[in-house]
Amino acid sequence: MKHDFIDRYARLESPVHALDPRAKTIALFAIVICCVTTPPGAWWPFAVYAALVLVIANASRLPLKYMATRVLIVLPFILVVALFVPFMHEGGPTYDLGLFSVSRDGLIVLWNVTVKALISVSCLILLSSTTPFADLMHGFERMKVPRFFTTVASFMYRYVFLIVDEAERMKRARDSRNYRGRWIWHAHVIGHMIASLFLRSQERAERVYQAMSARGFDGTFPRVSEPKMRAADYFFMLAVTLAALSGRLVVLWT
Amino acid sequence: MDVIPIPQLTAIMIEGLHYTYPDGTPALRGVDLLVRKGETVALMGPNGAGKSTLALHLNGILTGTGKVEVMGLEVNKKNVRAVRDLVGLVFQDPDDQLFSPTVEEDVSFGPLNQRLPAEQVRHAVARALTWVGMEGSENRSPHHMSFGEKKRISLATVLAMDPEILVLDEPVANLDPRGRREFTELLNTLDGTKVIVTHDFDIARDVCGRVVLMEDGQVVADGGPADILSDNGLLERHGLL
Numbered sequence: 026m027k028h029d030f031i032d033r034y035a036r037l038e039s040p041v042h043a044l045d046p047r048a049k050t051i052a053l054f055a056i057v058i059c060c061v062t063t064p065p066g067a068w069w070p071f072a073v074y075a076a077l078v079l080v081i082a083n084a085s086r087l088p089l090k091y092m093a094t095r096v097l098i099v100l101p102f103i104l105v106v107a108l109f110v111p112f113m114h115e116g117g118p119t120y121d122l123g124l125f126s127v128s129r130d131g132l133i134v135l136w137n138v139t140v141k142a143l144i145s146v147s148c149l150i151l152l153s154s155t156t157p158f159a160d161l162m163h164g165f166e167r168m169k170v171p172r173f174f175t176t177v178a179s180f181m182y183r184y185v186f187l188i189v190d191e192a193e194r195m196k197r198a199r200d201s202r203n204y205r206g207r208w209i210w211h212a213h214v215i216g217h218m219i220a221s222l223f224l225r226s227q228e229r230a231e232r233v234y235q236a237m238s239a240r241g242f243d244g245t246f247p248r249v250s251e252p253k254m255r256a257a258d259y260f261f262m263l264a265v266t267l268a269a270l271s272g273r274l275v276v277l278w279t
Numbered sequence: 280m281d282v283i284p285i286p287q288l289t290a291i292m293i294e295g296l297h298y299t300y301p302d303g304t305p306a307l308r309g310v311d312l313l314v315r316k317g318e319t320v321a322l323m324g325p326n327g328a329g330k331s332t333l334a335l336h337l338n339g340i341l342t343g344t345g346k347v348e349v350m351g352l353e354v355n356k357k358n359v360r361a362v363r364d365l366v367g368l369v370f371q372d373p374d375d376q377l378f379s380p381t382v383e384e385d386v387s388f389g390p391l392n393q394r395l396p397a398e399q400v401r402h403a404v405a406r407a408l409t410w411v412g413m414e415g416s417e418n419r420s421p422h423h424m425s426f427g428e429k430k431r432i433s434l435a436t437v438l439a440m441d442p443e444i445l446v447l448d449e450p451v452a453n454l455d456p457r458g459r460r461e462f463t464e465l466l467n468t469l470d471g472t473k474v475i476v477t478h479d480f481d482i483a484r485d486v487c488g489r490v491v492l493m494e495d496g497q498v499v500a501d502g503g504p505a506d507i508l509s510d511n512g513l514l515e516r517h518g519l520l
Contacts, residue, residue: 159379240367
């Protein structure tokens with residue numbers, strides 16, 4: 026079966042794709058951190074962050090529609106949490122709309138949550154869509170993220186689709202025997218499916234490990250080459266970080 | 280077959296090998312087998328006969344009681360690294376074999392574990408991919424490939440280690456007829472000692488010079504493909520017909 030991979034566009038060619046994963050990770054996290062620590066009520070800093078994101082996104086040549094749909098996926102979650110704040114918030118100036126009133130502070134909270142989430146998520150999408158997953162993990166490793174986490178994440182990325190396929194096949198086999206799952210006592214079928222999926226995954230893990238041992242695996246992953254950070258990587262990292270910081274610092278003076 | 284092993288000519292020597300799975304299921308009950316260098320042997324038999332279990336003993340993934348020697352080296356805890364350099368095992372399901380995000384990483388996994396220098400690793404990867412007819416696929420992801428392609432890459436991951444002995448578990452199972460034919464031809468182009476676990480008569484006939492029949496954890500027949508595969512009585516007795 027075909028799946029949509031999180032790094033589907035990670036092998037395009039663009040200046041952003043060519044950057045070292047470490048430079049991208051640090052620069053984009055700098056934007057995220059500056060953005061989420063910006064106090065509510067500030068306007069200019071968000072313009073700076075948004076501009077940075079747009080410039081990087083434009084340079085990355087990612088399809089606009091792909092970016093937009095990915096970013097918009099988070100919107101419903103924010104709306105569920107924050108949409109009612111303007112109506113519930115008490116104290117401070119309000120705008121009277123007849124039937125109910127809207128709190129000014131509440132509106133600022135809503136705006137803040139939305140804009141921070143959108144900018145942060147855009148940064149993460151930029152990172153994961155311009156870097157093949159394997160390179161991202163190796164970049165993390167070289168930034169001293171424990172190997173345990175990167176190895177687990179790499180295996181998850183490799184095998185999650187296989188497990189999804191397996192679950193899908195089990196579901197088809199079940200449904201073709203007219204399973205409807207109508208009543209609560211049908212739930213045990215789903216329990217059994219989860220259990221057998223777990224057992225199959227565990228057995229597969231055993232076989233994968235055997236296949237790795239057969240090729241001399243001893244618990245470490247030696248690498249062919251260790252790419253070095255080039256001038257362009259340092260430049261990108263510093264430029265983006267400084268720009269984000271200056272956006273963040275504007276607040277202090279005003 | 281009573282043969283006196285001549286060390287210089289012996290690739291695999293197994294004597295009185297017994298193995299019981301941790302849950303108590305006996306899988307091998309006294310296997311004796313001698314494979315000469317350069318020989319291609321088909322290991323056949325019904326499901327549960329112990330063929331795959333035997334294959335896992337050939338490079339020390341499993342260790343039972345009895346004696347296993349490859350290229351004159353006893354398979355035990357101490358020799359296991361050297362043995363795995365000598366014996367390449369290709370598993371049945373390519374999704375078990377291929378775990379890396381890219382073909383290149385998967386094929387270089389073995390050579391890197393052999394601690395080869397970077398230049399030689401690259402060379403080994405390119406050579407192995409050319410052998411299996413998948414040159415230029417270094418940057419593709421194995422999980423995006425067709426089953427036949429995955430099979431070829433699986434073989435390449437082991438060929439890259441340049442093993443003396445190649446052990447293949449069901450190399451053509453689940454392949455379509457063309458994939459089967461192409462993979463059979465590919466196997467014929469590879470030199471060296473090969474042990475092929477299979478149910479496929481064509482592979483046994485076209486690639487192998489010898490057929491070893493197993494049932495219930497023992498070798499029950501051993502001979503040329505023409506003799507064994509035409510003995511309908513024998514095949515029927517052991518669930519192959």
